[in-house]
Amino acid sequence: MQISGSIVLYQNNEELLKKAVYSFLNTSMDVKLYLIDNSPTDNLRYLSNIDERVEYIYNNANLGFGKAHNIAINKSITDGTSYHLVLNPDAYFEQGVMEELHEYMQANQDVANIIPKTFYPNGKLQYLCNLLPTPIELIARRFIPLDKMVQKINHKYELHDFDYDKILNVPFLNGCFMFLRVEHLKNIGLFDENIFMYMEDTDLNRRLHAKYKTIFYPKVSITHVHERGSHKNKSLLIAHIKSTIYYFNKYGWFFDSFRREKNREVQEIIKKYKI
Numbered sequence: 001m002q003i004s005g006s007i008v009l010y011q012n013n014e015e016l017l018k019k020a021v022y023s024f025l026n027t028s029m030d031v032k033l034y035l036i037d038n039s040p041t042d043n044l045r046y047l048s049n050i051d052e053r054v055e056y057i058y059n060n061a062n063l064g065f066g067k068a069h070n071i072a073i074n075k076s077i078t079d080g081t082s083y084h085l086v087l088n089p090d091a092y093f094e095q096g097v098m099e100e101l102h103e104y105m106q107a108n109q110d111v112a113n114i115i116p117k118t119f120y121p122n123g124k125l126q127y128l129c130n131l132l133p134t135p136i137e138l139i140a141r142r143f144i145p146l147d148k149m150v151q152k153i154n155h156k157y158e159l160h161d162f163d164y165d166k167i168l169n170v171p172f173l174n175g176c177f178m179f180l181r182v183e184h185l186k187n188i189g190l191f192d193e194n195i196f197m198y199m200e201d202t203d204l205n206r207r208l209h210a211k212y213k214t215i216f217y218p219k220v221s222i223t224h225v226h227e228r229g230s231h232k233n234k235s236l237l238i239a240h241i242k243s244t245i246y247y248f249n250k251y252g253w254f255f256d257s258f259r260r261e262k263n264r265e266v267q268e269i270i271k272k273y274k275i
Contacts, residue, residue, distance in 0.1 A: 002030045003098060005085035006072030008065055009037040009044050012089045016225065018047070019092040023222075024085065025051050026095045029102065032081075034072035038062040066191025066200035073190050076182055084185070086178040090225035091118075093177075097220045101179050104217060112184035112212035113205060115173045117164060117221040126224060127158035128174035129216045131266070132206060132259040135248055162270045168216045169269070171209045171262040175201025176224045184212050192250075197236070199243040203250070209262065 005024045009017070024033050035056045037044055048056035057071060069086050076084045083105060085098070093116070101114055118126040131137075137157050140150050154160070162168060178201065188207045191200045205214050251259070 001032055001076075001079055001081045003083045003085060003102065004032045004034065004072065004076040004079070004081045005087055006034040006036055006069050007087050007089050008068040009035055009039055009089060010062065011039050012044070014044070016092075017044075017089045018050075020087055020089050021047060021050060021054070023092040023094075024087060024098070025053060027098055029099065031098075032079075034075065036068040036071055038064075038068055064193070064196035064200075065198075066195055066204075067193040070190045070193065073180075073182070073185065077186060081182055084180045084182050086175065086180065088176040088224065091176050091222055093220075093222035097222060098179070100220050101217065104215075105179070105181060108213070108215075110213050111215050112181050112188075112208040113173060113214040114179045114217050115177050115215075117216075117218040118174070118176065118224050119221060121223055121225060125164060126174075126226065127154075127160060127164070128176070129159045129162060129164070129168060129170045130172040130174065131157050131159065131263045132171045132256075133157065133202065134259070135244075135253050138244055159266070159270060162273065164216075165218050166273055167218065168266070169209075169213045170216050171214070171259075171266060172202050172205050173214055173216060175205075176226070177222055178204075180208075181212075184208060187211065195243045195246055196239050197243060198240040199247040203247060206251070206258075210258065 007020055021033065024031065031053055033054050035047055035054060037056065037058045038061070042058040045056050045058065048054050059068065073084050083102065097116060101116065105111055105114060115128060118128050120126060137153055140153050188211060192203050195203060208214050
């Protein structure tokens with residue numbers, strides 16, 4: 001199998017979810033899609049009837065984002081699959097996107113993760129190339145109303161000085177679309193299952209970036225609705241806070257030499273692009 005994929009479900013908007021599913025299946029490549037359902041009921045089981053390349057797995061419990069995706073990734077490892085796409089249920093794309101990413105990965109064996117240029121449904125660019133976060137950045141971005149100080153933090157953290165039209169090796173790529181090389185995942189490990197939800201993409205991309213390239217690739221694009229659940233739901237906010245505390249306990253709150261080094265490297269590359 002060339003590419004497997006997984007979408008973690010939890011009482012989703014079904015029409016939007018179907019767009020994600022059909023996006024993945026709209027290819028002549030050898031693919032398989034795992035729908036990993038964390039919902040309290042298996043009402044979404046019918047989606048397995050869409051196509052024989054879809055496998056539905058009902059957990060009968062909310063295992064969290066990373067742990068649920070790991071179920072599918074482990075199946076991909078067992079099957080000897082070359083690439084695995086972690087796809088959000090609110091992201092979709094046109095035919096040809098996976099084909100071009102697959103071609104790029106085949107030609108660049110040192111790349112472990114790749115994400116295309118990403119837009120909101122209204123066509124506005126999403127700034128998903130990020131620095132590895134500091135506690136101050138995350139607290140300000142989440143809890144302080146958008147003012148000039150937060151805008152300045154966002155400008156730096158989301159690499160707004162980068163024109164998003166060039167290929168870039170980035171220490172943190174948003175997890176809404178992670179096209180992953182399975183062999184490199186086997187070497188560094190899968191999602192950290194101690195993280196229930198949020199920060200698991202930061203953690204995984206950081207570990208991949210330490211040994212391989214993690215690439216922003218702007219020659220193809222996807223659409224991502226980006227629902228920002230923790231801004232609307234108290235329980236998701238609590239999960240976000242817990243995962244943030246765990247992440248900084250793991251890597252360091254204020255003294256993190258890897259973060260400082262990798263953030264400096266990408267900022268220097270961006271400066272060279274501007275010259």
